[in-house]
Structures are given as structure tokens and as C-alpha cells.
Amino acid sequence: MKNTDVLVIGGSAAGMVVSLTGKSAYPDKKFTMIKKQKDVMVPCGIPYIFGTLESSQQNIMPVDTMMEKSGVESVIGEVVSIDTEGKSVKLADGDTINYKKLVMATGSVPVMPGWLKGGDKANVFTIPKDKIYLDEMKSRLDGCRRVAVIGAGFIGVEFSDELAKTGHEVVLIEKLPHILALAFDVELSDRIVQILNERGVNIRTGAGVTEITGRDRVEGVKLDNGEILDVDAVILSMGYKPNSKLAGESGIYVDESGFIAVDEYMRTHVSDVFAVGDCAQKRDFVTRRRVPTMLASTACAEARIAGMNLFQLETVKTFSGTIAIYATAVGKTGFGTAGLTEAAARAENIDVLTGMFEGVDRHPGTLPKTQKQVVKLIAARNSGVIIGGEVIGGLSAGELTNVIGMIIQNRMTVNSLLISQIGTHPMLTSSPAAYPLIKAAEIIDRKMRTR
Amino acid sequence: MKNTDVLVIGGSAAGMVVSLTGKSAYPDKKFTMIKKQKDVMVPCGIPYIFGTLESSQQNIMPVDTMMEKSGVESVIGEVVSIDTEGKSVKLADGDTINYKKLVMATGSVPVMPGWLKGGDKANVFTIPKDKIYLDEMKSRLDGCRRVAVIGAGFIGVEFSDELAKTGHEVVLIEKLPHILALAFDVELSDRIVQILNERGVNIRTGAGVTEITGRDRVEGVKLDNGEILDVDAVILSMGYKPNSKLAGESGIYVDESGFIAVDEYMRTHVSDVFAVGDCAQKRDFVTRRRVPTMLASTACAEARIAGMNLFQLETVKTFSGTIAIYATAVGKTGFGTAGLTEAAARAENIDVLTGMFEGVDRHPGTLPKTQKQVVKLIAARNSGVIIGGEVIGGLSAGELTNVIGMIIQNRMTVNSLLISQIGTHPMLTSSPAAYPLIKAAEIIDRKMRTR
Numbered sequence: 001m002k003n004t005d006v007l008v009i010g011g012s013a014a015g016m017v018v019s020l021t022g023k024s025a026y027p028d029k030k031f032t033m034i035k036k037q038k039d040v041m042v043p044c045g046i047p048y049i050f051g052t053l054e055s056s057q058q059n060i061m062p063v064d065t066m067m068e069k070s071g072v073e074s075v076i077g078e079v080v081s082i083d084t085e086g087k088s089v090k091l092a093d094g095d096t097i098n099y100k101k102l103v104m105a106t107g108s109v110p111v112m113p114g115w116l117k118g119g120d121k122a123n124v125f126t127i128p129k130d131k132i133y134l135d136e137m138k139s140r141l142d143g144c145r146r147v148a149v150i151g152a153g154f155i156g157v158e159f160s161d162e163l164a165k166t167g168h169e170v171v172l173i174e175k176l177p178h179i180l181a182l183a184f185d186v187e188l189s190d191r192i193v194q195i196l197n198e199r200g201v202n203i204r205t206g207a208g209v210t211e212i213t214g215r216d217r218v219e220g221v222k223l224d225n226g227e228i229l230d231v232d233a234v235i236l237s238m239g240y241k242p243n244s245k246l247a248g249e250s251g252i253y254v255d256e257s258g259f260i261a262v263d264e265y266m267r268t269h270v271s272d273v274f275a276v277g278d279c280a281q282k283r284d285f286v287t288r289r290r291v292p293t294m295l296a297s298t299a300c301a302e303a304r305i306a307g308m309n310l311f312q313l314e315t316v317k318t319f320s321g322t323i324a325i326y327a328t329a330v331g332k333t334g335f336g337t338a339g340l341t342e343a344a345a346r347a348e349n350i351d352v353l354t355g356m357f358e359g360v361d362r363h364p365g366t367l368p369k370t371q372k373q374v375v376k377l378i379a380a381r382n383s384g385v386i387i388g389g390e391v392i393g394g395l396s397a398g399e400l401t402n403v404i405g406m407i408i409q410n411r412m413t414v415n416s417l418l419i420s421q422i423g424t425h426p427m428l429t430s431s432p433a434a435y436p437l438i439k440a441a442e443i444i445d446r447k448m449r450t451r
Numbered sequence: 452m453k454n455t456d457v458l459v460i461g462g463s464a465a466g467m468v469v470s471l472t473g474k475s476a477y478p479d480k481k482f483t484m485i486k487k488q489k490d491v492m493v494p495c496g497i498p499y500i501f502g503t504l505e506s507s508q509q510n511i512m513p514v515d516t517m518m519e520k521s522g523v524e525s526v527i528g529e530v531v532s533i534d535t536e537g538k539s540v541k542l543a544d545g546d547t548i549n550y551k552k553l554v555m556a557t558g559s560v561p562v563m564p565g566w567l568k569g570g571d572k573a574n575v576f577t578i579p580k581d582k583i584y585l586d587e588m589k590s591r592l593d594g595c596r597r598v599a600v601i602g603a604g605f606i607g608v609e610f611s612d613e614l615a616k617t618g619h620e621v622v623l624i625e626k627l628p629h630i631l632a633l634a635f636d637v638e639l640s641d642r643i644v645q646i647l648n649e650r651g652v653n654i655r656t657g658a659g660v661t662e663i664t665g666r667d668r669v670e671g672v673k674l675d676n677g678e679i680l681d682v683d684a685v686i687l688s689m690g691y692k693p694n695s696k697l698a699g700e701s702g703i704y705v706d707e708s709g710f711i712a713v714d715e716y717m718r719t720h721v722s723d724v725f726a727v728g729d730c731a732q733k734r735d736f737v738t739r740r741r742v743p744t745m746l747a748s749t750a751c752a753e754a755r756i757a758g759m760n761l762f763q764l765e766t767v768k769t770f771s772g773t774i775a776i777y778a779t780a781v782g783k784t785g786f787g788t789a790g791l792t793e794a795a796a797r798a799e800n801i802d803v804l805t806g807m808f809e810g811v812d813r814h815p816g817t818l819p820k821t822q823k824q825v826v827k828l829i830a831a832r833n834s835g836v837i838i839g840g841e842v843i844g845g846l847s848a849g850e851l852t853n854v855i856g857m858i859i860q861n862r863m864t865v866n867s868l869l870i871s872q873i874g875t876h877p878m879l880t881s882s883p884a885a886y887p888l889i890k891a892a893e894i895i896d897r898k899m900r901t902r
Binding site for chain 1: 471472475493495496504509512747751756759765769770771774776778779785814817818848850851852856860861863866867870871872882884889900
């Protein structure tokens with residue numbers, strides 16, 4: 001029997017950040033964080049274990065170091081039940097921990113679709129955030145030449161590129177007509193297809209997989225047009241589902257999509273129980289609809305907010321909905337997205353105007369390593385409020401996506417962006433006279449004036 | 452005798468952007484831009500002519516191409532007088548142009564201090580935005596081994612690094628106790644000193660230059676402690692002054708610092724005459740004081756605003772004061788600044804709290820090419836409004852500085868930054884759990900709560 005003030009279940013990004021922020025806000029309280037394994041993977045770093053990094057050992061989040069430094073107790077164990085009335089949890093080893101505040105940061109698990117035949121064969125992999133699984137997977141992929149990656153979201157794209165880099169023959173299969181369809185509009189995702197092709201990734205879009213063929217181990221994937229592609233391994237990157245079983249069994253309300261219901265302070269429906277990260281319910285910042293967007297960066301924002309509100313409500317510190325800011329890199333090209341795509345906005349019946357501008361990421365463009373930089377902005381027609389943006393460029397595209405994130409977050413209009421100041425430098429950004437973000441806003445402005 | 456609707460005097464960044472934006476806003480009007488030379492330099496690219504780029508030919512702004520594409524007439528000539536009553540200008544070749552609206556975009560010229568003895572010797576250079584001068588300067592510097600750069604602002608730092616790169620022995624001399632003193636607080640500028648030293652730039656701070664010695668050509672610089680440094684050439688990077696002589700002579704009101712007085716629409720005191728860029732008066736966004744900050748990026752923001760307001764006031768499109776967002780790079784390290792430094796804020800009697808956090812620009816930090824990333828934020832104590840930020844990091848530091856610029860522009864508070872979402876990616880940004888910008892805000896938040 002142990003006692004703590006705040007018990008955090010889960011030791012990945014969300015669990016770590018809620019512990020750190022909470023301890024910083026309430027230094028007199030005792031914080032205890034429980035994780036299942038000693039070594040926690042940097043979640044977004046997982047694809048890079050398979051190419052850029054030497055091994056999973058290089059992708060370990062320094063959780064224990066940070067916990068120790070900030071005075072949070074870190075425990076290895078598995079919670080098997082929660083008594084929300086008595087405010088205690090039971091661990092798999094029989095131990096009990098009493099808490100005053102509980103935070104669910106149990107994350108997510110890969111989707112393994114029930115309808116997919118042959119998903120149980122050897123060399124079929126999902127991508128859990130589990131070092132032991134990933135180490136085994138890496139050593140088995142080393143012996144495979146042809147790999148099919150199913151699902152062309154960010155993780156599928158990153159895995160494909162990393163595996164191609166290490167000499168595999170990769171086919172990336174996507175059921176939708178375009179890759180990265182939730183993140184980019186077609187005119188941008190088409191450019192990413194081209195980049196991936198140049199790097200040796202074969203792409204099949206509009207192709208559903210019906211079956212993984214082979215005796216005991218993978219020999220091929222069968223597409224819905226009947227075609228069979230010969231491969232030695234299959235990676236399923238078809239998304240994640242919230243890991244909310246423990247919450248549900250413990251009477252913490254879980255919504256129809258499996259997410260733990262939370263309010264803007266990240267409180268669940270049960271007193272003194274919070275939820276953050278992939279397991280917690282999300283709403284889109286603009287549409288206010290529930291969305292399944294799972295991002296470590298969003299998880300950390302939620303965790304900071306929960307941490308600050310644990311013992312008293314800091315009324316201005318609320319989570320105002322997921323903006324879905326994310327970026328990735330393929331070689332020396334970075335691409336990122338924030339907010340809604342044009343397609344997503346139109347599907348929600350938002351009347352939008354868009355502007356797209358292509359420039360370069362250095363100036364003059366004669367400088368070494370200059371790359372193309374294209375920015376697309378999406379604004380609501382009547383208000384001019386910017387609700388989305390997409391970038392393809394050099395490696396500064398990640399932070400440029402964050403500039404767009406700040407614009408969306410502050411509900412800036414096209415007008416306010418047009419009078420904004422930006423800083424520029426030959427080696428670091430595009431030219432001040434042709435900064436694609438501003439030029440894209442000018443295009444929307446023209447459309448607004450000429451309607 | 453010619454007639455035009457809008458006459459823009461000056462063909463650098465500000466002149467070009469006011470022409471483009473104006474023509475886009477008022478497509479039926481005739482726009483004419485006058486520049487003195489055919490080839491206009493990319494202003495911020497000038498230092499790179501002396502190292503990274505092969506020649507000034509690679510640093511030409513595609514002004515004429517852009518003017519032609521957008522239907523703006525580009526004329527080479529020099530305006531010698533303006534009749535603001537009769538609304539016409541006289542050119543050096545005797546020609547007259549009548550206008551309806553006039554925009555002064557006459558830029559700035561290098562400061563050549565009158566008190567400096569020996570400034571007229573051969574191999575003493577300033578840095579005008581003049582291709583012919585710069586070509587001559589480059590060919591003469593090629594024959595010099597030891598170069599003194601006097602004045603350690605951004606341009607002095609950039610020149611020093613470029614000249615060191617091309618095998619010169621460089622000493623960078625600054626009168627103030629620290630380099631880049633207007634842009635960075637000491638704890639950050641000290642790191643930049645270290646980087647410059649590693650790249651072979653010798654730095655002398657707290658050292659005023661009293662005389663340039665030598666017979667007809669430079670042989671040394673004499674410091675105010677009497678010491679003489681032997682050098683073959685001297686570059687004066689001691690700032691610029693507004694080029695407002697023509698305006699002053701034409702009865703357009705010029706303030707006591709030599710800037711053409713303007714309002715928030717960039718209108719001068721004379722009807723139908725606007726001024727933008729280095730020649731136009733500036734106020735600091737936070738302190739509201741007049742400031743002499745000259746940046747191509749600010750010039751472009753002013754130019755966009757003037758362009759949109761030429762024939763009718765778009766009341767929301769106003770310039771709200773200079774934020775001074777700028778960045779540079781030395782090798783693979785980028786550094787940038789936005790808003791006020793702590794020192795500048797304190798000098799203005801602003802009660803501030805600061806937070807500084809050092810992380811890395813990729814995650815995990817084991818990834819190749821990971822660099823340290825340090826962010827310092829400055830916030831007003833009572834309101835928590837963020838008024839400044841400084842960054843040193845990898846090459847994404849330029850766009851990260853723009854994230855800070857957006858934060859300042861939107862008058863975001865520490866609280867609103869703490870609940871902000873940022874996007875992250877292993878190759879492109881620091882970790883979401885230790886994003887230095889957010890961590891710096893957390894440090895300020897702690898200070899606000901424990902006062």
C-alpha cells in the first residue's frame with residue numbers, strides 16, 4: 001500500500017509532461033508516474049529506428065532522468081483496476097496505490113483491422129510504441145527485401161522512406177485516392193508523391209488490401225482489384241485507437257469512439273480524474289467536431305493544461321480544440337500542415353477561399369541548397385479568418401508550419417496577416433518581398449475584394 | 452513630359468513591393484517605378500557576395516521581371532526635385548513626370564562618421580546597396596589579407612564571417628561592450644562570440660576606433676586605448692541613415708533624425724505623398740518610441756500597407772509599429788531576435804520577467820545534425836504579455852523567430868502561449884515535451900506565480 005497525491009498512469013509524452021508540469025505548478029504535492037516498461041520510445045522517432053538511427057537504443061525518451069530531476073517518482077508496473085470512489089488503483093503485482101488526483105495517460109494502440117485476412121501471419125507488423133516489439137520487428141525486417149506498407153498517413157510515409165533508405169523495395173499502399181489525404185490537399189500531396197517516387201518508394205493509391213497471402217509467413221498482399229503484390233513483409237500503418245479499456249472498466253466515461261470524455265480542463269466525468277493524450281477525447285479547433293487526431297505535440301499541450309489545473313482551476317488555462325499541426329521530412333524536403341485542408345473545410349460546409357504561392361526557401365535563389373517552398377492558405381470567405389495552411393519546403397518547413405499554427409490559434413484574418421511583420425534572412429527564409437505565406441494571403445485578399 | 456497615376460521613387464525592396472501591392476489593389480491605375488541603376492541588389496544578400504556567392508551577379512533582385520509581369524513600368528533615372536503642389540517630379544535628364552500619388556522609397560545610405568580620421572584613405576569601405584561600388588570593393592578586398600570590420604551589428608557579423616570564409620584575417624571591432632547589443636542580451640551574444648571565434652573571426656569589444664592610419668591607403672586602425680591594429684582594409688558597418696534629402700528639399704516633412712514623417716497608413720504630411728522603407732519614420736511596436744531600425748522585411752510590410760491604402764483607406768490595414776524581427780546564420784547556426792531584448796525593456800523602465808531554456812533542435816538528440824537550441828523570452832511582469840524573444844539554434848531558427856514574431860504581434864500572454872499547440876517532428880523541431888519556446892514560457896509562468 002502506497003500513497004501519493006497525483007498518480008499518472010502512462011509514461012509516454014503525455015504522462016511525462018503532465019507529471020513535470022503538475023509538479024512544477026504544485027511543488028508540495030507528491031507525484032507518482034506508472035509506466036509498463038522501463039524504456040519509453042520517443043513516439044515520433046520510431047520510424048527513424050528503421051533507417052536513420054542505429055537502433056531503438058538511440059530513440060529512448062529520457063523519462064526517468066527528467067522525473068528524477070523534477071522530483072516525480074517513476075514506477076514500473078501495470079494498473080489492472082481503478083477504484084474511483086475509494087481513490088486507489090491496484091497493480092498487476094497486487095500492490096495498491098492511493099491517490100488524490102488521477103491522470104489517465106494510457107495512450108493508444110495500433111489498429112489491426114478484423115476484416116483483413118492473414119493479419120496473423122509471420123512478418124505482418126503493426127507499429128506499437130513498444131521497444132521490445134520494435135527491436136524484434138527491426139531484426140526481422142533486416143532479413144526482408146520487399147516490404148508493403150499499408151496506410152499512407154504520416155507514419156506510413158515515414159516508414160516507407162526509411163525502409164527504402166536501408167535498401168528495401170517498398171510499396172506504399174493507400175485505399176484513398178491520395179496519400180496523406182487528411183493532411184494535404186491534392187495539389188500538395190501530388191508533389192510529395194513525386195518526392196517519394198524519386199527516393200524509390202513505389203506508391204499505389206486507390207488500392208484497398210483484402211488479404212495478406214502466404215503460408216505461415218507473408219508472401220504477398222492481395223488488392224481489391226484481385227492483383228497480388230509479392231512481398232516479404234507487411235507493415236500496417238492504418239492508425240491507432242485510444243487505449244481506454246482500463247478507464248471504461250473503471251467507470252470512467254468513454255465515448256462511442258473509445259476516447260475518454262474530457263472537458264476543456266482535461267477533466268473526465270469522474271471527480272479528480274483527468275485524461276490527456278491519445279486516450280483523451282478531442283475536438284477540432286474550428287469545426288468543434290470530435291476528431292481522432294493523435295499527435296504527441298497535442299498530447300503535450302493537453303498534458304500541460306491538465307498539469308496546471310490539477311488542484312485548482314486556472315480558468316484561462318484551457319484546451320480550446322485540436323489544431324492538428326504536424327510536419328515531416330523526406331530527405332531534405334520538409335512538409336507540414338496546420339488546421340483544416342481545403343477538402344476538409346468544404347466537407348464541413350465551410351465557404352472558403354484559398355491562396356497558394358510557390359517561392360524558394362532562401363534568397364537570392366542562387367544561394368547553395370535553395371529549395372522550392374510552397375504555401376497554401378485556407379480562409380473562411382466572409383470573416384477572412386485563416387483556418388488552415390500547408391507547406392512544402394526545405395527543413396525550415398517545420399517551424400514555418402508553427403507560424404501558421406500561431407496564426408490559426410490567434411484566429412488571425414487575412415487582413416491581419418497582410419499587415420504582419422515577418423523576419424527574413426538569405427540563408428534561413430524566403431525573401432521578404434516574396435515570402436510565400438504573405439503572398440498566399442495576398443491571393444486570398446484579391447479574391448475577397450473581387451467577389 | 453510623362454503622366455502616371457502612381458510614381459514610386461526607389462527600386463529596392465520597399466519600392467518594388469509598394470508597386471506590386473499597389474498594382475494588385477488598384478489594377479486600373481498606371482504605376483511607374485524609378486530606380487537609379489538597372490541592377491538592384493538583394494539588400495540582405497550583400498554580405499554573401501563576399502564569400503558564399505560567386506559574384507554580385509548572383510545577388511540581383513528580379514525587379515524588372517516582376518514589374519513587367521505585374522504591369523508596372525520601370526524607369527531608370529534620378530529624381531532631382533519634386534513639386535508637391537503641381538504633383539510632378541523632375542528627372543536628372545530634364546524629363547518631367549506628373550503623378551496622382553507619390554511614394555518615397557529612397558532607402559538609406561551608410562553612415563560615414565565625420566569624427567573618424569582617415570576615413571578617406573584607399574581600402575576604406577562602407578556598404579552601400581550599389582552593385583558598381585560592391586564589385587569594385589570585392590575586387591580590392593581580394594588583394595587584402597587583414598581586414599578590420601568596424602561595427603558588430605548583423606551586417607558587421609555577416610561580413611566578418613564571409614571574409615573569414617574566403618581566407619581573410621578578420622578583426623571585428625565594436626565600441627559597445629558586446630556584439631549585436633541591440634539584438635541580443637549578453638548571455639546569448641556571448642555564445643555568438645564563441646561561434647565566430649571558432650570560425651576564425653577575432654573580436655574586439657569595448658574598443659572605439661579613433662583613426663584609420665596609413666599614407667594613402669589603409670595600414671592600420673587606431674583604437675581609443677592607443678593600440679594600433681595592422682590591417683590592409685577597413686569595412687565600416689556602423690549603420691545607415693535615411694536617404695531623405697530629396698524629400699526634405701521638396702517640403703515633405705523630415706523628422707529630427709532624418710526620417711520622413713509618416714502615419715500608420717504610411718502617409719507623409721503632404722497630400723498624396725507616401726513614404727516606405729528605410730527612409731520612413733518608425734516607431735517601436737511596444738515602446739512607441741521612434742526607432743532607427745532598418746530591415747528589408749519591415750520595409751516590405753510598410754510597402755504592402757502603403758500599396759493597399761494608396762487610393763482609399765483600408766482602415767484595418769495599418770502599420771502598428773516596428774517589431775524588429777531579424778535573424779542571421781553563421782555556418783550551420785542560426786540566430787534570431789524579435790521585439791525587445793531584456794536590456795532594452797529595462798532601459799525603457801518596463802518591469803519584465805524572463806525565461807531561458809536550452810534544448811536541441813531535433814529529437815531524439817541522437818539524430819544526425821542535431822544542434823543546441825536556446826530560447827529566451829521576455830514578458831511584461833503584470834500583464835504577462837510577451838514583448839521579446841531571442842533564439843540560437845540550427846537553421847530553423849529563422850522561422851522559429853517568426854513564430855515569436857507572431858506571438859508578439861498578437862500580444863499573446865505567457866498564459867496563452869502555455870496553452871498553445873505547436874507541431875513537432877524529429878528532423879524538423881525540438882521535442883514536444885521540451886520545446887524551448889514553451890519551456891521558456893513555463894519558466895516565466897513559475898516566476899509570475901511565486902512573486
